[in-house]
Structure formats: structure tokens, C-alpha cells
Amino acid sequence: MPPTLLPEARDPTLATAVHLRLREDILSGRLPPGRKLKLRDLAESYGAGASPMREALSQLAAEGLAERLEHRGFRVAAAAPKGLDGLIRSRSLAEGAALRESIARGDAAWEEAVLLAEHRLNRLAVSLDPHRYAANPEWEACHGAFHKALLEACGAPPLIAFCDRLREEARRYRSVAKTLAYPGRDVAAEHKAIAAAALARDADQAATLLAGHYERTGTIVLADLGG
Amino acid sequence: MPPTLLPEARDPTLATAVHLRLREDILSGRLPPGRKLKLRDLAESYGAGASPMREALSQLAAEGLAERLEHRGFRVAAAAPKGLDGLIRSRSLAEGAALRESIARGDAAWEEAVLLAEHRLNRLAVSLDPHRYAANPEWEACHGAFHKALLEACGAPPLIAFCDRLREEARRYRSVAKTLAYPGRDVAAEHKAIAAAALARDADQAATLLAGHYERTGTIVLADLGG
């Protein structure tokens, strides 16, 4: 028997494979907001028929990454400055609440996970090139893992899943805005401070720092988006 | 021109019509958790082909109401006691945060909307029959509207949408558990107290009452579910 360790790791259907690829193309900004998603073109470039394509688009629409226009197909969801404001506020509120609960409920294992995630993150460079910004996928992954680790002990899986989704949406905004760098900002220090407050069980401080962390990024992205 | 007031109110596609019907059948418990959703049977009973059916199921899966089993179709998502715990905590945290923000940001119009929603709700009977419980759809609608009105001023549309989704999921649990009544409980008074605290701008009190409100329902549903 081939070692299928996870029961979920079945060989995926064409529809889900296409869904994943499309999702990544939208999140990375390769398919810009508002772009019409023509079934015929997509089917050709992804090497699939219309049926799996439609299925993938339906899922994307349900996730809010695509917009469905009855009898007129789909298009990539908008990423307007107006939406960014609500997104940031949603993140601050949802993650803030989850973080407070995590701090209240977290055990030793959670503390260790947070410590570890922070350590792994700050070990990596944000950019692959020290002079010009070049996205470091490894850092991106650890960044997501760190923010997720903070919430992991809140005991509310749906809320965590929601925060994951918001995090992805935020990544899309960053990609679309082509925000390359965060001048005059020590992101590593911000992460360290958040982790420290969480481990010190200072919920108010941790939540405040986290909200500021998101707000600061938002302001920069918003400036890029507006210009 | 026919008065299509809302640009969204186009005549829906078969796929979306089926999606809405399926969704309602799952939320109302007519399709119980875990039930296999056979494409052929569904297509027949909903009067559609396989393609629109698949599309609807994909969306339902993305919303978490159905579970996708690669190469084995779909089934209605589970509604286990374990999930209820996380659901209640998610609601308390997410709605609590949104409510606090609403209280901080809400203007006079928000106050009036809350007042009105509470008034409309407590005007209606929970049950159509005073002796036996018989769900009152009108009350259900006003109940949802009331809880939504509380959050409306938080300025975080994604968070509000998330709370809507959790509210639906909670309705499903209630339907599945066939919880008929809430003995020894004055739900109307609970709503009144929450509204009063919100209008008095007492965020701590309002959030606490709201959490208690959900927890209490959860305990009853859990008992029904376990027995």
C-alpha cells in the first residue's frame, strides 16, 4: 500500500486542482481584481474542460475571491481601498478576540508553539535580496504560521478558519498594491513584542500591538493602492 | 423597463436556485448531518442536471455546509457536539468583538435600528401555538435581524458576514437537535437586556449578556443532541 498518511491526501480531482491554482493566481495578483474570467480562456490555459472550471469558480465565488454575475460569468473580486478598511478592522477585531481567548486558555504547549514560531520567523530574511525587495516564500509561510500560532489556543476552530481567510485576503491586497517594502519599520521587532506580550499573558497589550501591526501595514498598502 | 430595483435581482440561474434550496434543506435539518448527497437522486428531486447540482454542492462545501469527498461525492457536514462547542465560542468571541466596536462607533441611526429591531422581535410570539412549540418564521427572521442590528455599526463587513454564517450554522444545530422549547427561560427578557446595555453604551455588560445568551442556548441544544 502506498503510504497515504493523511486520509485527505487522495489524488485530487481536476476541479479541485484547478481551484487551487486559480486561487493562488488570484491571491498572488497574477489575475488582477475586476478581471473578467472567461470560461473558454481559462479552460484552455488551465488545460481543463468547462465543467471543472465552473466548479472551481463557484467555490472561489463562495470564498469571496471571485464575483458571480448571473448569466454573465465570473470576474475576480474587487480589491478597492474601501474594502481594505473593513478588512483591517475585521482582522483587528476577530484576531484580537481570538488572541485574548488564546492568552486566557493557552497552556504550556501553546506557549512553546508561539515561542518557536516567532524564533523561526525572525531567523529568516523578509527579502531574498538585502538591497531590493524580493519576496521570500519561506518567510511568508513562517509569517502566516506565527500569526496563526498566536490564535491556536482559543478553542474556536471556525474563528481560526475565518482569520486564515482574512489573512489570505490581506495577502492579496499586498500583492495587488505591489507593496515592496515597509520603510522605517522594524517588522521583526513588532512580532517579537506581540509574542512577548502574549507569553506574558498581557492580553490588552498583545491585542493592542496586534491591531497596530495590521493598521500600520494597512496604511502603507492603502497609500500604494491610492497612488 | 421592468422595475428591477436591485441590480442583483436578476433571474437566477438554475445552479444558484438549486444552491439556495439545498442550503435551506440542510439548515432546516431536512437533510440530516452526515447524509450522503447522491448526485443522481438530488438531480432528480430538484429537477436539474448534474452540472448545476455539482456547482451548488461545490459552493455548499466552500461554505462548510457540505463535505467534499474526492471521487466519492458529497455529504452533509457533520453537526457533532464537539463542533457546537467551537461554534458557540466563535460566536461569543466574534459577535462580542463586533458588538463592542458597534457600541463604540454607533451613531443615533444605529441606536434607533437596535431599538426598533428589539421592539419588533418582542412583539411576536416565539411559537405560533402557545401550548405546543411551532416555529414562527416571522419571529425567526426578526430574531436574526435583531442580532444583526446590534453589530451593524462595527464597520467591518467581513466580520458581519462571518457572524451571519455562524448564526445560520447555529440555526442548523437547533433544527437538528429538534430543540422545541427553552424551559424556565425568558428569551425576550434576555434580548431586552442586551439591547438596553448596548444602548446604554455599556460594552462589557452587553458582551457578557450576549455570550451568556448563546451559551445558555448551547447548553440546551447540547443536552438534546447528547440524548
Place this chain on the structure above:
DNA sequence: GCCGCAAGGACTTGCGAAGATCCTGCTTGA
């Protein structure tokens, strides 16, 4: 010159059939 209307084209939508996959129950062999 501008508005309304109709024909044409492009696209989406939905269906039926073919291909692929999985599950069930039986048979074989130890």
C-alpha cells in the same frame, strides 16, 4: 444629432453520454 430598436456575435448555461474511480461481495488459497 440623439434615441430606440433589431440583428448578429460572444458567451454562459445546462444536458446527456463516455471515461475513470471507488466500493461490495464473492472466490481462492493458506
Place this chain on the structure above:
DNA sequence: TCAAGCAGGATCTTCGCAAGTCCTTGCGGC
């Protein structure tokens, strides 16, 4: 008796085509 292997059947998945819808373009009338 039990485990492994092998059909057979059921189901899901995908493709190609026909039908329907919407948008655009060009024409005629005001």
C-alpha cells in the same frame, strides 16, 4: 476461519454539444 485478490456494479467526474442569455453594433426614425 481468515486474509488477499478479483470481478461486477454503482457512482462520481469530465467532455462536447445544443440552447438560451446578454452585450454590441448598425440602422432607421424623431
